[in-house]
Amino acid sequence: MEKENKYCYKYPRPAVTTDCIIFGFDESDLKVLLIERGIEPFKGKWALPGGFVHMDETTEEGAKRELFEETGIKDVYIEQLFTFSDLERDPRGRVISVAYFSLVQLNKYEAKAGDDAKRAKWFSVKNGPSLAFDHEKILRMALYRLKGKIRYQPIGFELLSEKFTFTELQHLYEVILEMSIDKRNFRKKIQKMDLLIELDEKQENVAHKAAKYYKFNKTKYEELSLKGFNFEI
Amino acid sequence: MEKENKYCYKYPRPAVTTDCIIFGFDESDLKVLLIERGIEPFKGKWALPGGFVHMDETTEEGAKRELFEETGIKDVYIEQLFTFSDLERDPRGRVISVAYFSLVQLNKYEAKAGDDAKRAKWFSVKNGPSLAFDHEKILRMALYRLKGKIRYQPIGFELLSEKFTFTELQHLYEVILEMSIDKRNFRKKIQKMDLLIELDEKQENVAHKAAKYYKFNKTKYEELSLKGFNFEI
DNA sequence: ATATTTTAGTGTAAATTTTACACTAAAATA
C-alpha cells in the first residue's frame, strides 16, 4: 500500500484543488450548477464541480478542465474568486482550493453527469441543498462578488442568450442585485452607454406587445475599455 | 539524500507559498517593502517577502507569519490578492503562490532583516529594482487592486499615521490614483461622510499656517458599514 | 369585430451631485 505513495518531498505539502461556481439565469432566478458526489467524502451530497490540479496546468486551466469534464461547459468567462485554505475544510487532509466563478447561458448547457459526478443539476441559489465541504461559504462569497462586479463590469450579458430583450436584461439585474429598478431610468442609462445593438427582430407569439431583441456589442465595449470607458450601473 | 524526502503522496503535489505586497506611504511617494534574497534561487535579487505555507496554518496565517519573521510587521490590514500558478514561475519546480497585500504605516516599521532576507528596504513603486520570480507581475496586480479599492473602501487611512492633516490625506489619494484632485471638492466630500474626528492639535514649527490634525473614526465607519453606508471617493 | 389582458416603450421636471474656480488666514522666516 505504501508503495503507491511514490511522490516524495522534503517538506509536507498540501493538496491543491479548484472549485467552480457556475452561475446561470432563467427569467425568474439565478442558478448555480451543482454535482452530486459519486465518491467519498460526502458521497451523495451536492457540491461545486472541481478537482485536483495537475502538475502540468495552471489552476485556471485545471478549473476549466474539471468544468468541462464534469459538466461539458467550455469557452466561458471564468474568473478567480478566492483561495480557501482552512485547515479542516476537507476531511481527507490538508487541501487548499482555488475557487473560480463562471457565468454561462443556462439553456446552452443541459446538466450532464460524468466522472465523479453521478449527476449535475441547476439549483436556485436561494433554495439550493446543503453542500459538501465549505462549499456554502464559497458560494456565498461568489454571490457577493457577482453582486459587486455586475455593477461595473458588463459580465451580466454572459448569463443571457445572444439576443435578449431590455426587460430580460433589467430582470437579470433586479434578481442579482436584489432590488427593483425603474424601467425608464434603467433603459436611459443602458442606452446612453451605446453598447447594445438593436436587432431587426421581435418576440413572437407573446400575448402582448412584442419586445425588440438586442445583442451586446462586445467589440465596442473592448474598444471603449481601452480608452478608459467605465461601465457602471 | 533520498531519505530526506520523507513526505510521500499518491499523486504529485505543487508546493504552496505566500507572497506579501506591503505598501507604505510617505508624503511624496507610494512605497513597497522588498527583501534582498539571501539564498538561491535569485540570491541577491530583490523580492516580495513570503515563504512556504506550513501544514498547521492557513495561507493567511502563513502570510502573516512570514511577514512578521521577515520584516517585524504585525497586526496590520491584510487581504488576499490573487493566487499565481504559472508553471514556470519558480525555477525550483511547481510552486503555487497565494499573494496578500498589506497597508502599513511606513514610519512605524524600520526595515529590518531576518531569516532568508539579508536586508529589507522600502522602494518607491515607481522606481523599484527588477524583482525575482514573477514578483513584478504580482506587484502590478497589487497596485491595480489598491487603485481600485481605495476609492470605495477607506483603506487609505492604514497608510497614514494615527493623526494626519487633510492635505496629507489628499496627497495620498493623488499619488495612488495618479491624478490631481481639487482641494475644496475633496474636503467637501470627505467632510460630508463625517468619518473624521477633528483633533485639538495643529502642526507645529511649519513655516506657514498650521494645519489641523484629524483622525479616522473607525468605530463609526464600522457602524455605518453595517447599515449599508458606502464610502466612495 | 371588438373588448380585454398584458407587457413594451417613451419624456420631463425636480432633486442631487459634481465640477470649476480664487481669495483670505496664519505661521515662520528674512
Next chain:
DNA sequence: TATTTTAGTGTAAAATTTACACTAAAATAT
C-alpha cells in the same frame, strides 16, 4: 514688517439621478 508658503473656505453652473404615468401593440376571449 514684509515675504513666503500652505490652510482653509463658498458659490454658481453643469451633469446626473430620481420619481413618475400614459400610449402602443400583440394575442386571446367574447
